[in-house]
Amino acid sequence: MNILQSLSFLWENLLALADWRYLVMWAIGGLLIYLAIRHDMEPSLLLPMGFGTILVNIPFSGAIDQLLASGAVEHGALTTLFNAGIANELFPLILFIGIGAMIDFGPLLSNPKLMIFGAAAQFGIFFTLCAASMFFDINDAAAIGIIGAADGPTSIVVAQKLNSHYQGAIMVAAYSYMALVPIIQPPVIKLLTTRKERLIRMPYEQKNVSKTTRILFPIIITVVAGVVAPASVSLIGFLMFGNLIRECGVLNSLSETAQKVLANLVTIFLGLTVASQMQAEAFLKLDTLLILGLGLFAFIFDTAGGVLFAKFLNLFLKKKVNPMIGAAGISAFPMSGRVVHKLGLQEDSQNFLLMHSIGVNVSGQIASVIAGGLILNFFL
Amino acid sequence: MTFHPYNFISSLTYMVSGMLGIFIVIGIIVLITALLNRITAPRHDDDQQK
Numbered sequence: 001m002n003i004l005q006s007l008s009f010l011w012e013n014l015l016a017l018a019d020w021r022y023l024v025m026w027a028i029g030g031l032l033i034y035l036a037i038r039h040d041m042e043p044s045l046l047l048p049m050g051f052g053t054i055l056v057n058i059p060f061s062g063a064i065d066q067l068l069a070s071g072a073v074e075h076g077a078l079t080t081l082f083n084a085g086i087a088n089e090l091f092p093l094i095l096f097i098g099i100g101a102m103i104d105f106g107p108l109l110s111n112p113k114l115m116i117f118g119a120a121a122q123f124g125i126f127f128t129l130c131a132a133s134m135f136f137d138i139n140d141a142a143a144i145g146i147i148g149a150a151d152g153p154t155s156i157v158v159a160q161k162l163n164s165h166y167q168g169a170i171m172v173a174a175y176s177y178m179a180l181v182p183i184i185q186p187p188v189i190k191l192l193t194t195r196k197e198r199l200i201r202m203p204y205e206q207k208n209v210s211k212t213t214r215i216l217f218p219i220i221i222t223v224v225a226g227v228v229a230p231a232s233v234s235l236i237g238f239l240m241f242g243n244l245i246r247e248c249g250v251l252n253s254l255s256e257t258a259q260k261v262l263a264n265l266v267t268i269f270l271g272l273t274v275a276s277q278m279q280a281e282a283f284l285k286l287d288t289l290l291i292l293g294l295g296l297f298a299f300i301f302d303t304a305g306g307v308l309f310a311k312f313l314n315l316f317l318k319k320k321v322n323p324m325i326g327a328a329g330i331s332a333f334p335m336s337g338r339v340v341h342k343l344g345l346q347e348d349s350q351n352f353l354l355m356h357s358i359g360v361n362v363s364g365q366i367a368s369v370i371a372g373g374l375i376l377n378f379f380l
Numbered sequence: 381m382t383f384h385p386y387n388f389i390s391s392l393t394y395m396v397s398g399m400l401g402i403f404i405v406i407g408i409i410v411l412i413t414a415l416l417n418r419i420t421a422p423r424h425d426d427d428q429q430k
Binding site: 115 | 381382383384385387388390391392394395397398399401402403404405406407408409410412413414416417420421422
C-alpha cells in the first residue's frame with residue numbers, strides 16, 4: 001500500500017465537506033455561540049448547543065452513531081447521551097428539580113389570584129397547535145405548540161413522549177425564543193395596551209406567607225395536577241420536589257446543590273445532547289423554518305392571551321390591574337417578569353410592578369407544565 | 381408537508397378543552413392556596429395578646 005492510498009481517507013473527508021449543508025450548520029452553530037457570548041442570550045444552553053451543532057455536523061462525526069460500510073454501528077458519545085438522558089426524559093426532569101429549588105413562590109402565595117394570568121398566557125400553545133395542524137400531523141402539531149410553554153424541559157418531554165419527528169427544531173426554538181423574550185414581548189404588549197393602561201399602578205401589599213403554606217403548596221400542586229393530568233405528574237412532581245427541598249428548611253445543602261451544581265451539570269449535558277438532533281440532513285428542511293416561525297407565533301399569542309385576559313378582567317374589577325402583568329404569565333422565568341417591570345418603569349419611574357409580574361411569572365411556570373400534561377393526556 | 385386549512389377548524393376543540401382544563405386546574409389551585417393561607421395565617425387574637 002503506497003502512502004497516497006493510505007491517506008485516501010483524507011480526500012474522502014474533504015470531499016464530504018463539499019456538501020453545503022454542513023457549512024450552513026457550522027454557521028448556525030457559530031451564530032448560537034455568538035448570541036450566547038456577545039448578547040448573553042441563554043448562554044448556558046445556546047453555547048453548548050452551538051458547539052454541539054458543529055460537533056455533530058463534521059462529516060462522519062464520531063460524536064454520533066455512524067453506520068459503517070460493514071453494516072455495523074459505531075456508537076457516538078452524544079447519541080449515547082441522548083438515549084440515556086433525553087429519550088427517556090431524564091435530563092429535563094432532573095433539571096426541573098434544580099429549577100424548582102430556584103423558584104420562590106412567595107409573591108404568588110401572598111396573592112394567589114395572580115395565578116389566573118398564568119393560565120391565560122398559555123393561549124399561544126393551543127392556538128399554535130391549531131395553526132400547526134394545518135401543516136403537520138396532530139402529534140407533531142401538539143409538540144410544536146408546546147414551544148409556547150416557553151419552558152425547555154417541558155418542550156423536550158412533550159416532544160419526546162409524542163415521538164415528534166422535529167425534536168431538534170422544537171428544542172432550538174424553545175430555548176432561542178426564551179432568550180429573545182425581551183425582544184419579542186415589548187412590541188406585542190405596547191400594541192395591545194394604551195399608555196393609560198400601562199400607567200396603572202398596583203401597590204404591593206406585603207403579606208406574610210406561613211412556612212406551613214410554603215411546604216404544603218408543592219405537595220398539593222403535585223396531587224391536583226397529577227390527578228387531573230397524570231401524564232404530567234413527573235414534570236410537575238420533579239419541579240415541586242425541588243421546591244419542597246428549598247422550603248422545608250432542613251435540606252439547605254441539598255437545595256443549594258440542586259440550584260447550582262445539579263442544574264449546571266445537567267444543563268451542560270442537555271445543551272450538548274440536544275445538539276445531537278441538529279444534524280444537517282434532519283434539520284435543514286423547510287419544515288424547520290416553519291417550526292421556528294410557529295414558535296415565534298406561539299410566544300406572540302401567549303403574550304397577547306395574557307394581556308387581553310387582564311384587559312377583559314379590568315372590565316369587571318373595581319381595582320384595575322395593569323394589563324401588562326398578563327404578559328408575564330409565560331413560563332420564561334424571570335425574563336418575562338423583568339420585561340413587564342421595565343416597561344412599567346419606562347412609562348412611570350415610580351410604577352413598580354416587579355412583585356406582581358414575578359408572581360404571575362412563576363404561575364406561568366406551573367400553568368405551562370399543566371398545559372404540557374393536558375396535551376399529553378389528549379394525544380397519548 | 382401538505383397544507384390542510386380545514387384541520388385548523390377541527391383542532392379548535394383541543395384549544396377550547398385545553399384552555400378550559402388549565403383554567404379549571406388553576407382555579408382549584410387558587411382556591412386551595414387561598415384556603416391554606418387562611419388556615420395557616422397567624423390568629424389576630426394571638427397577635428393582640430402578644
